[in-house]
Amino acid sequence: xxxxxxxxQTPDTAELPKISAAEAVSGDIKATLVLNPWDEFxxxxxxxxxxxxxxxxxxxxxxxxxxxxxxKDAIARGVKSAILLDDPAFAGSDAWGTAAILxxxxxxxxxADVILTGKMSVDGNSGLVAPGLARKLxxxxxxxxxxxxxxxxxxxxxxxxxxxxxxxxxxSLPAVVSVSKEINEPRYPSFMGIRKAAKAAxxxxxxxxxxxxxxxxxxxxxxANWTDVRKxxxxxxxxxxxxxxxxxATAAKLADLLMAEKVI
Amino acid sequence: MSILVYIEQFDGKxxxxxxxxxxxxRTLVDQLGGKLAAxxxxxxxxxxxxxxxxxxxDVVHLVxxxxxxxxxxxxxxxxxxxxxxxxxxxxxxxPATARSRDLSAVVACDLxxxxxxxCSDLSLVDGGLxxxxxxxxxxxxxxxxxxxxxxxxxxRARSFPTPEANPxxxxxIVKSGPVAPTTGIREEIKSFxxxxxxxxxxxxxxxxxxxxxxxxxDPELGFKLIxxxxxxxxxxxxASRAAVDAGYIAYKHQxxxxxxxVRPDLYIAAGISGAIQHLAGMGNAKIIVAINxxxxxxxxxxxxxxxxxxxxxxxxxxxxxxxxxxx
Ligand SMILES: Cc1cc2nc3c(=O)[nH]c(=O)nc-3n(C[C@H](O)[C@H](O)[C@H](O)COP(=O)(O)OP(=O)(O)OC[C@H]3O[C@@H](n4cnc5c(N)ncnc54)[C@H](O)[C@@H]3O)c2cc1C
Ligand SMILES: Nc1ncnc2c1ncn2[C@@H]1O[C@H](COP(=O)(O)O)[C@@H](O)[C@H]1O
Numbered sequence: 001x002x003x004x005x006x007x008x009q010t011p012d013t014a015e016l017p018k019i020s021a022a023e024a025v026s027g028d029i030k031a032t033l034v035l036n037p038w039d040e041f042x043x044x045x046x047x048x049x050x051x052x053x054x055x056x057x058x059x060x061x062x063x064x065x066x067x068x069x070x071x072k073d074a075i076a077r078g079v080k081s082a083i084l085l086d087d088p089a090f091a092g093s094d095a096w097g098t099a100a101i102l103x104x105x106x107x108x109x110x111x112a113d114v115i116l117t118g119k120m121s122v123d124g125n126s127g128l129v130a131p132g133l134a135r136k137l138x139x140x141x142x143x144x145x146x147x148x149x150x151x152x153x154x155x156x157x158x159x160x161x162x163x164x165x166x167x168x169x170x171x172s173l174p175a176v177v178s179v180s181k182e183i184n185e186p187r188y189p190s191f192m193g194i195r196k197a198a199k200a201a202x203x204x205x206x207x208x209x210x211x212x213x214x215x216x217x218x219x220x221x222x223x224a225n226w227t228d229v230r231k232x233x234x235x236x237x238x239x240x241x242x243x244x245x246x247x248x249a250t251a252a253k254l255a256d257l258l259m260a261e262k263v264i
Numbered sequence: 265m266s267i268l269v270y271i272e273q274f275d276g277k278x279x280x281x282x283x284x285x286x287x288x289x290r291t292l293v294d295q296l297g298g299k300l301a302a303x304x305x306x307x308x309x310x311x312x313x314x315x316x317x318x319x320x321x322d323v324v325h326l327v328x329x330x331x332x333x334x335x336x337x338x339x340x341x342x343x344x345x346x347x348x349x350x351x352x353x354x355x356x357x358x359p360a361t362a363r364s365r366d367l368s369a370v371v372a373c374d375l376x377x378x379x380x381x382x383c384s385d386l387s388l389v390d391g392g393l394x395x396x397x398x399x400x401x402x403x404x405x406x407x408x409x410x411x412x413x414x415x416x417x418x419x420r421a422r423s424f425p426t427p428e429a430n431p432x433x434x435x436x437i438v439k440s441g442p443v444a445p446t447t448g449i450r451e452e453i454k455s456f457x458x459x460x461x462x463x464x465x466x467x468x469x470x471x472x473x474x475x476x477x478x479x480x481x482d483p484e485l486g487f488k489l490i491x492x493x494x495x496x497x498x499x500x501x502x503a504s505r506a507a508v509d510a511g512y513i514a515y516k517h518q519x520x521x522x523x524x525x526v527r528p529d530l531y532i533a534a535g536i537s538g539a540i541q542h543l544a545g546m547g548n549a550k551i552i553v554a555i556n557x558x559x560x561x562x563x564x565x566x567x568x569x570x571x572x573x574x575x576x577x578x579x580x581x582x583x584x585x586x587x588x589x590x591x
Binding site: 229 | 551590
């Protein structure tokens with residue numbers, strides 16, 4: 001069985017508020033970059049599937065050279081092989097462009113049965129790479145997956161959490177599975193793993209290696225473009241502290257204020 | 265048609281956000297010209313199609329078949345893609361629920377159209393869609409513009425008001441059947457276990473009362489008191505990640521960057537410090553009330569009203585007060 005985990009390097013969530021619009025536009029982010037927190041669950045699930053069903057896990061990312069650190073984080077957790085997809089022509093790709101690059105790499109790497117992704121990236125916040133990838137690969141799409149029940153007979157059965165409840169669904173392989181955080185408890189990188197990762201030689205595949213044309217990816221191919229990136233308007237509120245002689249009086253005062261706001 | 269809106273229904277009931285999107289689309293079509301179309305897919309969902317007319321659609325494509333009773337991506341996407349190819353709308357809008365988000369992505373990708381996910385505002389600039397969406401986990405906003413003839417967007421719940429329904433409104437309902445084969449569908453739903461009925465969903469809630477690690481002393485009592493206030497106010501119950509991770513409450517209640525993004529009129533945070541990952545989920549609430557025993561807690565810097573005190577005393581006092589007023 002072949003498993004592929006798609007990961008992205010993203011800013012540390014604690015530093016997100018410091019990122020300026022200019023940094024977001026240029027992509028030259030000063031914040032500490034880490035493995036996208038949602039992708040920790042995808043990496044963990046890849047390792048668990050390897051244990052349960054046998055096979056190999058490969059971790060891939062589309063990103064600049066420094067994104068190698070995200071791949072090394074996955075190696076430090078136990079993934080054995082990794083590929084960096086890096087080419088100047090990839091810059092400025094929208095979700096469909098990123099999906100096209102990943103799809104080409106997955107095909108080149110050999111047929112994959114299950115492709116795992118995180119729920120979304122904490123920077124782009126789109127959650128579109130998984131559906132894009134499923135369509136480009138002709139694979140079935142499964143999002144919000146909270147449990148992989150079984151993989152057998154060319155099919156995968158999972159549980160998904162939807163607004164109205166929990167669905168159990170069986171689909172044919174190959175499948176792109178975007179995981180939710182309920183699916184597992186990600187392990188931490190191990191000491192041995194970190195040493196292995198430091199020494200790992202990670203192949204870099206470029207546009208030509210993937211058989212893609214420059215016009216199919218990158219800024220030129222993007223169908224959706226970010227314009228006017230800005231800080232959201234600050235909450236204009238100055239907090240009103242409510243304090244009366246007793247807790248009951250405080251509650252009564254607060255209730256008055258909220259009724260006056262017409263939110264109740 | 266100039267705009268097509270996908271109406272999500274489950275068990276014959278429309279997701280409320282569908283009407284919010286349709287209402288906004290109505291105002292856009294009134295500027296853009298052309299017709300506002302809606303599409304309703306399922307089995308026995310004519311009632312939803314009629315509702316779509318009452319909420320502002322000029323034409324509703326009602327696509328019914330027993331094989332379409334439950335949402336599955338391939339047959340549903342085939343219907344929407346067929347409508348887009350036949351009628352060439354400029355804009356297709358979806359609610360940003362789990363299923364419709366997937367559907368929007370598949371349709372846009374198949375048609376090679378740009379997609380803006382989880383939008384919080386929509387407008388027209390030079391006759392084209394300008395879609396505002398939060399990025400960097402709510403720390404930045406961007407306006408998405410589109411290349412190509414079709415723009416697709418999914419819209420978060422409570423971004424727009426629910427329009428007034430007008431049951432007397434005239435509109436055309438066009439009935440048809442599936443466009444893809446009804447057998448051999450590669451997705452097979454084995455079972456569905458519905459969550460407790462009568463529970464208000466966090467994303468649709470007008471009022472949310474949330475608890476955090478501040479309930480640690482007696483989590484069971486803490487969340488019982490929070491639930492009582494939630495019920496009195498007719499709202500939904502939320503929680504911080506710390507409360508979820510500690511096992512005080514289920515993950516589905518988590519608000520924040522790795523939980524749900526909510527937009528209520530009123531958000532009451534009890535025993536929550538106000539970490540940025542929590543604010544990423546509730547920072548767009550209209551009114552925020554913080555109840556915390558630490559006057560220095562960061563939550564007070566985003567709150568409209570604050571009470572420094574013990575949640576085990578303040579929450580029940582507030583509940584008693586509202587019980588009196590709301591009867
Ligand atoms: C990648 C990542 C993603 C994350 N995603 C989320 C997310 O989605 N949602 C989320 O919430 N967090 C998230 N976090 C965690 C976040 O950083 C905080 O750790 C978390 O929000 C803290 O929860 P809390 O406010 O309940 O706990 P604490 O920070 O421990 O605060 C508890 C508060 O309760 C107060 N208190 C204690 N006792 C009482 C009492 N009796 N009465 C009144 N007040 C009392 C204290 O003064 C304190 O302010 C994430 C973190 C990371 C790194
Ligand atoms: N540049 C990338 N390289 C590899 N995988 C990615 C990349 N961007 C996004 N993904 C995957 O797609 C998921 C959703 O990201 P997004 O669609 O950007 O919100 C992430 O959690 C990753 O698993």
